[in-house]
Amino acid sequence: MYLTQYLHRALQQYPEKVAVRFGSRQRTFREFADRVARLAGALQRVGMGEGDRVAMLALNSDRYLEYLMAVPWGGGVLNPCNTRWSVPELVYALEDSGSAILLVDDAFVQAAEQLQRDAACLRQIIYCGEGQAPAGMLDYETLVRETEPVDDAVRRAEDLLGIFYTGGTTGFPKGVMRSHISIGISALSLLSMGLSEAGDTYLHAAPMFHVADFGAALPHWIVGNTHSIIPGFQPEAVLKAIEAHRVTSTLLVPTMIQMMVDHPASQGRYDLSSLKTIAYGASPISGSVLERAQRVLPGVGLVQVYGMTEIGPLTVNPPNYRPGLLPSPSKLTAAGCTGNCVELKIIDIHGQEVSRGTVGEIVVRGDMLMQGYWNKPEQTAEVIRNGWYYTGDGGYLDEDGYLFIADRMKDMIVSGGENVYSAEVESAISRHPAIASCAVIAVPHVQWGEAVHAVVVLAPGQTLTAAELIAHCKTLIAAYKCPASVAFVEALPISGAGKVLKATLREPYWKDVTRSVA
Structure with a gap:
């Protein structure tokens, strides 16, 4: 199992179907795959070898989607950079991962100049914006146009796909190592629980650097769906994209849902009839926001996904989602039922599984689990024990197997x-x-x-x-x-x-x- 096999299948089955829409640009799977293969060759030309890390610091775009496929196609490892981080944090992630190549768009050209000065590992910066490449940077479109497509490196299931940085419990970010099979199983889990269907159009509105949006989009790759992209979340921009591109599903955090349904433009200004599903995560949704969302978006399924960077989606609520399916009122505050590709249990301080309704620590295992934290074996050993990942979250399972989050055992703020x-x-x-x-x-x-x-x-x-x-x-x-x-x-x-x-x-x-x- 490897990430790019989904693109190969889409190219075989739906070569002339629209793969991606961004602004005024749209490309078929045939065109998209050709650009991916050319970008992979270009990255190899400028120094990307097998297993080398390639970073990207940019807002959402069609070029971001090409980066996510082209790096593994060329044999490299992804390092998507958090666009909200300060320069010192970015320098740390670049140097910690040893990323020698960085792609940046217009929003981060100035930051890139500072990063080039401060991050000794950086050898090459590629400008992927809409204008002319600044001095000292290579131009993305020129590289794609002037490079011949290369064959897919065809990574192995256990090969490292990406390093996804998350907050650090010791004052420094941690690079979460996810393999191709880890990400692939995450995709199959969401697909099997109804989070995508053939013929859908998925909207990238949440930041594409985040593994949540990356993961939510994966089941749509499997069935050859169209990806619609906006640069970043703005309530009316989401509503406009839903109407213009007939979007059927997207991923938002509860705050985004609240901002969208409370925006005046949500009151009948746009045709939202195509929308079937909004997946949400990172925090539970309040009852009042859920009620407003159901009123503004009648018939749209609001599906909670509980997961984390280290292992992907763990529970879905409602489980095995289908349009129109809602859990009973007593289950609305639940995180959902355990995903189809993961094992979950609740344990006490002695490591023993507790009875239903008893609060304990949530621990999980399965092929979705990360390989560990990059360059942090001690911290890896703290959270992975005998194959189980200790989430640091407290919760309980009810009599029907629904998980309820009770408290946060690790010192984290969401x-x-x-x-x-x-x-x-x-x-x-x-x-x-x-x-x-x-x-x-x-x-x-x-x-x-x-x-x-x-x-x-x-x-x-x-x-x-x-x-x-x-x-x-x-x-x-x-x-x-x-x-x-x-x-x-x-x-x-x-x-x-x-x-x-x-x-x-x-x-x-x-x-x-x-x-x-x-």
């Missing part, structure tokens, strides 16, 4: 669908000379689910405002990771073992909230 590890934020805060100690926690937020909140102790004689601290953090980490609010205290609550009692810090904010995880 804000607007983005994972934020408190250690990363604490590391940034601690680099300010006025800080003596700090702790970062999640607090409830109406729109984003959770918000980043910092509790700070200043060093003796120091003064600092919340705005100054937030501005400091923005020079080191992505804006979405920075504290949205800051509390200055005399001391942090400490346990007998010397650990900060974050549960004590969280309690005042969550005491009147029915769920301790947004």
